[in-house]
Amino acid sequence: MPKGVSRGKKLTLVPTDLLERLMRISNREGKTLYSFVSEIFEQALRVYESKHTLEEVVDFFELMETQKASGAVITPVDVLTYLIGELYPSGKDVLCERWYESGRWYGKYLVDRFHNQDQVDALGKLLSVTRWDLKEVLVKEENGVVKVRCVSPLLPLENTELLVRFVEGVMDSLGYRVRKEDFMRGIVLLEFEKE
Amino acid sequence: MKRKMLAAREDLVNKVLEIASRKNVKLYGMINDTLELVIRADDMGLSLEEVVNQYGIVKAAKDAGFVPVVESLLYEIVEKLFQRSKSWVTKRWYESGQWYGKYYSVKLPQDPVKAFKEDICSFTWNVSEFSVAENEEDKGELVVRCVSPRFPFSYTILFSVFLEGALNMFGYECVKKGVSKGIIRLWFRKVGGGLGAEGSF
Numbered sequence: 064m065p066k067g068v069s070r071g072k073k074l075t076l077v078p079t080d081l082l083e084r085l086m087r088i089s090n091r092e093g094k095t096l097y098s099f100v101s102e103i104f105e106q107a108l109r110v111y112e113s114k115h116t117l118e119e120v121v122d123f124f125e126l127m128e129t130q131k132a133s134g135a136v137i138t139p140v141d142v143l144t145y146l147i148g149e150l151y152p153s154g155k156d157v158l159c160e161r162w163y164e165s166g167r168w169y170g171k172y173l174v175d176r177f178h179n180q181d182q183v184d185a186l187g188k189l190l191s192v193t194r195w196d197l198k199e200v201l202v203k204e205e206n207g208v209v210k211v212r213c214v215s216p217l218l219p220l221e222n223t224e225l226l227v228r229f230v231e232g233v234m235d236s237l238g239y240r241v242r243k244e245d246f247m248r249g250i251v252l253l254e255f256e257k258e
Numbered sequence: 259m260k261r262k263m264l265a266a267r268e269d270l271v272n273k274v275l276e277i278a279s280r281k282n283v284k285l286y287g288m289i290n291d292t293l294e295l296v297i298r299a300d301d302m303g304l305s306l307e308e309v310v311n312q313y314g315i316v317k318a319a320k321d322a323g324f325v326p327v328v329e330s331l332l333y334e335i336v337e338k339l340f341q342r343s344k345s346w347v348t349k350r351w352y353e354s355g356q357w358y359g360k361y362y363s364v365k366l367p368q369d370p371v372k373a374f375k376e377d378i379c380s381f382t383w384n385v386s387e388f389s390v391a392e393n394e395e396d397k398g399e400l401v402v403r404c405v406s407p408r409f410p411f412s413y414t415i416l417f418s419v420f421l422e423g424a425l426n427m428f429g430y431e432c433v434k435k436g437v438s439k440g441i442i443r444l445w446f447r448k449v450g451g452g453l454g455a456e457g458s459f
Contacts, residue, residue, distance in 0.1 A: 073271040079260040104270035106306045120313045137324040195320040
């Protein structure tokens with residue numbers, strides 16, 4: 064056992080710059096580096112034991128923070144579906160317009176928040192992480208064409224159409240126009256091209 | 259790249275080593291990735307524990323059937339439907355509250371009220387104050403208090419009946435209400451029954 068290392072401890076190599084940053088954080092929090100590192104490992108193990116990775120957790124957290132900052136709240140899905148279902152037959156056009164405008168606002172927000180990143184990619188990540196009601200989300204850009212595919216077997220037609228309008232609003236703010244629009248209950252297939 | 263030795267608890271390092279072997283990655287790489295994420299979390303002003311806890315909260319919301327929605331759109335559709343068919347929409351929110359009452363009674367039968375309170379408190383990030391506590395003047399009563407300046411009157415009413423529906427399922431009867439725009443105060447008394455066990459306040 065190396066000198067200075069007591070029983071129950073193990074030495075591991077880490078890059079000096081990382082170690083220095085960790086020391087700064089642990090000092091700021093008034094913890095010893097040893098106890099701080101133990102806490103980190105405990106949290107990391109907690110995540111790995113729940114069959115996730117720490118990266119997934121931190122990414123998820125960042126995206127949820129983005130959603131919160133954009134004005135999202137959470138509500139029971141059954142009441143939301145009920146509200147939309149009740150209003151849709153008589154107020155479809157107004158609802159679609161409001162969702163489209165909300166999407167445009169959200170698109171502008173993405174431009175601002177991810178100004179030095181790929182905003183289309185950010186939209187894909189946000190949809191897949193924060194739209195839990197969607198079972199499958201794919202947003203990819205190929206040769207200037209952005210393809211959006213969302214699948215959710217339980218999504219009613221009304222909610223599906225509102226999702227389409229929302230995504231179209233976002234893409235409008237990102238500078239894309241609709242090239243192809245195809246949707247039915249629970250399935251959205253859209254293509255966009257640069258304006 | 260310069261490296262230094264870092265001392266850590268042997269049992270924890272061994273567990274990380276086990277995972278690294280399972281994933282076929284090197285311990286060095288795995289520890290580096292973890293430490294980098296700690297720094298990323300710190301840059302967001304949070305500890306890794308807070309990030310992991312928040313993840314658990316949102317995952318709980320997802321599992322419980324909540325979905326994110328744009329706040330302004332939600333209030334707008336609530337307002338429209340509230341004006342058109344107040345009694346129906348109120349009934350629907352009450353029933354949704356009952357459903358959640360049942361859900362928490364089944365999920366955490368040992369203390370569903372506490373679990374419900376904690377989750378609602380975490381899920382309602384647009385609410386500035388939310389509490390469910392024993393009435394200091396009357397220990398037999400529970401007082402639910404919710405303050406959100408952003409709630410329109412219609413949504414305040416609906417959120418109050420949602421809470422009432424859930425508490426009813428835990429065996430509490432609403433004995434007094436005070437609901438005005440953005441402010442909810444509900445007083446409950448235990449009537450027995452309900453699907454859940456006793457609350458612990």
